[in-house]
Amino acid sequence: MEEKLGRINDWAKGKPAPPKSIELITTNRCNEKCLTCWMRGTTEEALRATYPQEMSDERLRRLVDEAAEMGVYEFAFVGGGDPMARRVTFELMQRIRAKGMHGDLVTNGTLFRPGQIEELIRIQWDRIKFSVDGASPEVYDHLRGLPGGFRILKGNLLKTKDLKLQYNSRFPRVAFNVVITNSNYRDFLNIIELAHEVGCEEILLLPMTIFSDTGAKLKLNPEETREFQRLILEGMRRIKKYGIYSNMHEFLDTRLIQDTNEMDQVMLEEAKTQEERATGENRALTGAADEMNRNQRQLMQVFSGREENFRHLPCYMPWHHITVIANGNIAPCFNGYVWETKVSLKDNALAELWYGPYFEGFRKQLEARKLWDTCATCCVWRVFENREIRDEMRTRGPQERKTEERSGKDVDPQHRVSAIMRSLVDRAKEVVPLAGIRR
Numbered sequence: 001m002e003e004k005l006g007r008i009n010d011w012a013k014g015k016p017a018p019p020k021s022i023e024l025i026t027t028n029r030c031n032e033k034c035l036t037c038w039m040r041g042t043t044e045e046a047l048r049a050t051y052p053q054e055m056s057d058e059r060l061r062r063l064v065d066e067a068a069e070m071g072v073y074e075f076a077f078v079g080g081g082d083p084m085a086r087r088v089t090f091e092l093m094q095r096i097r098a099k100g101m102h103g104d105l106v107t108n109g110t111l112f113r114p115g116q117i118e119e120l121i122r123i124q125w126d127r128i129k130f131s132v133d134g135a136s137p138e139v140y141d142h143l144r145g146l147p148g149g150f151r152i153l154k155g156n157l158l159k160t161k162d163l164k165l166q167y168n169s170r171f172p173r174v175a176f177n178v179v180i181t182n183s184n185y186r187d188f189l190n191i192i193e194l195a196h197e198v199g200c201e202e203i204l205l206l207p208m209t210i211f212s213d214t215g216a217k218l219k220l221n222p223e224e225t226r227e228f229q230r231l232i233l234e235g236m237r238r239i240k241k242y243g244i245y246s247n248m249h250e251f252l253d254t255r256l257i258q259d260t261n262e263m264d265q266v267m268l269e270e271a272k273t274q275e276e277r278a279t280g281e282n283r284a285l286t287g288a289a290d291e292m293n294r295n296q297r298q299l300m301q302v303f304s305g306r307e308e309n310f311r312h313l314p315c316y317m318p319w320h321h322i323t324v325i326a327n328g329n330i331a332p333c334f335n336g337y338v339w340e341t342k343v344s345l346k347d348n349a350l351a352e353l354w355y356g357p358y359f360e361g362f363r364k365q366l367e368a369r370k371l372w373d374t375c376a377t378c379c380v381w382r383v384f385e386n387r388e389i390r391d392e393m394r395t396r397g398p399q400e401r402k403t404e405e406r407s408g409k410d411v412d413p414q415h416r417v418s419a420i421m422r423s424l425v426d427r428a429k430e431v432v433p434l435a436g437i438r439r
Contacts, residue, residue: 001388001392002072003020003073004020004021004190004320005387005389006008007019007020007318007319007419008310008311008316008319008393009352009393011310011319011363012200012307013307014336016070016355017071017131017319018070018072018354019072019320019322019354019362020074021068021075021076021158021320021321021322022072022073022074022075022076022094022321022322022323022324023075023076023078023321023322023323023334024060024063024075024076024077024323024324025058025077025079025080025081025083025325025326026054026077026080026083026089026092026322027051027054027082027085027086027326028047028052028080028081028083028090028326029082029085029086030079030080030081030085030108030275031082031108031110031111032144032145032146032149033084033108033144033145033146033417034131034133034144034179035142035143035144035145035181035183035215036070036179036181036208036215036218037079037211038211038212039081040212040214040215041211041212041215043174048328049078049092050327054086054326054327054345055172055326055328055346056169056344057091057327059309059345059346060088060092061091061092061095061350062203063324063350064092064096064101064404065095065099065248066093066349066350066351067101068099068100068101068349070350070354072101073101073102073126074101074103074104074126075096075101075102075103075104076104076105076106077089077092077093077104077105077106077107077423078106078310078334079106079287080325080326080404082111083105083107084105084107084111084112085111088158090116090313093105093120093123093125094123095125097124097125098123102126103125103126103127104127104128104129105125105127105128105129105172106129106131106148106177106337107128107129108130108131108132108144108153108163109125109128109131109132109152109153109156109157110146110152110153111131112156112274117159117160117163118163118428119161121160121163121164121167121169121171122167124169124171124360125171125173125419126171126172126174127171127172127173127175128160128172128173128174128175128176129202129204130153130156130157130175130176130200131175131177131178131179131295132153132174132176132178132191132194133178133179133181133184134150134176134184134191135186135187135190135191136150136187136190137149137150137192139183139184139187140270141151141228141375142183143179143181143183143184148308154194154198156168157174157198158198160174160198160199161174161198161199164199172393173202173203174198174199174200175200175201175202175203175204176191176195176202176204176208177204177420178191178199178203178205178206179202179208180205180206180207180208180220180228180251181218181220181223181353182218182219182221185220185227185228185231186205186227186231188228188231189190189231189238192235192239192242192244193238195244196238196242196244197243200244201243201244201245202244203239203245203246203247204244204381205247205248205398206252206379206380206381207219207220207251207256207257207260207356207380208220208260209260209261209379210260210261210379213281220258222254222258224294225254225257225258225282228251228253228257228311229252232248232251232252233251233252233299234420238250240381244347245250247381247384248354249415250380251389253381256380256383258313258333260377261376261377262376263375263376263377263379263380263382263383264372264375264378265376266377266383267315267375267378267383267386268369268384269313270314270316270386270387270390271312271313271314271369271390275314278397309367310367310393311390311393311394313366313367313369313386313389313390314366314369315366315371315375316366316386317332317333317362317382317386317388318332318359318362319363321333322350322354323334323338325339325344327344327345328344328345329343329344330343330344330345330348330353330358331362332359333378333382334379335372335374335375335377335378336372336373336374336377337372338372339373343358391417404437408409415429
């Protein structure tokens with residue numbers, strides 16, 4: 001977080017800074033047919049037509065080199081398809097670590113070739129997020145459309161655990177990405193037990209965002225949501241026992257399960273709430289103009305300058321993050337406009353786009369508190385991330401955060417889980433009756 005905050009604060013002070021992270025999709029190819037995936041909203045023919053448009057291996061290598069020269073902190077390989085479905089991905093991971101950058105990998109865990117997991121331990125890759133949508137073949141294979149997939153996944157999870165023990169290595173850290181649906185939410189506690197068995201340190205939940213008719217059928221209804229929230233409370237007790245960190249507590253807020261196609265409104269409302277808190281220290285807003293129509297200058301006048309305005313934005317992505325999809329299209333995040341833009345890394349250098357008019361256009365719009373229509377389907381993790389940035393910027397500077405992280409304060413997963421339990425169980429009583437929890 002201190003890397004992210006430091007770069008955002010530099011921008012707020014008028015000092016351009018390099019991106020903290022690049023989210024890279026190397027391919028749309030995948031060996032699974034997940035019912036929850038955005039790909040179910042398109043045709044197989046349309047997907048195959050994207051394969052020849054992928055950036056060349058050489059351009060991807062140069063992207064890593066450009067990022068290192070700029071001072072990028074980390075890469076995250078995501079889908080798209082599965083990153084490991086393209087051979088050059090693994091070479092890029094080695095190149096990233098050789099240049100001193102950090103790395104994250106999101107994968108279904110079934111495509112590792114012999115020796116690759118051991119090599120990731122040798123190069124000290126930071127984290128692997130395994131997509132785990134079930135704790136049994138019946139649930140997992142059904143949702144992910146790969147017969148025998150769970151067996152392969154669990155085998156690679158256990159191999160990772162054993163090799164880390166053999167090399168006495170903490171890295172790569174293992175996380176679970178879990179998309180919650182009406183087909184797997186009752187398997188949630190079993191997923192926690194599986195995480196404990198294979199040495200997983202984080203369980204990151206993601207509710208259904210609807211991209212297709214198939215996805216719409218998988219979304220939890222209000223009754224299922226309440227039942228799932230009861231399971232979350234039990235899950236919080238279990239992860240505390242096992243020392244696993246999770247974002248599950250966030251989903252005691254029903255909006256983040258039910259309103260996943262209205263995340264733009266959630267972000268605007270959260271920014272508005274922070275603004276209202278700030279008016280006690282700054283000149284109160286005048287007039288009844290809608291926030292979406294206020295211009296950048298008016299907002300700066302209200303908040304006594306650009307730095308103060310930065311503490312109350314709905315989104316911070318263009319100041320610290322880049323998303324690049326397989327065909328080279330580039331934007332601040334994995335949103336509709338990254339698919340629609342005509343701006344590509346095939347034709348441009350990374351630094352020219354980041355420091356030039358293209359990304360500056362995104363920044364100006366957000367400084368005026370305007371989101372895009374496509375922000376409605378924003379990943380809830382970005383909502384959480386923006387909230388955390390906003391809260392950190394309101395309460396303390398990056399130097400204070402860095403000091404705390406060096407001292408170990410509030411970093412240990414068990415400590416964080418304990419803090420979550422203290423702050424949320426009382427609120428949870430208002431959401432679901434504690435009597436409904438199995439003891």
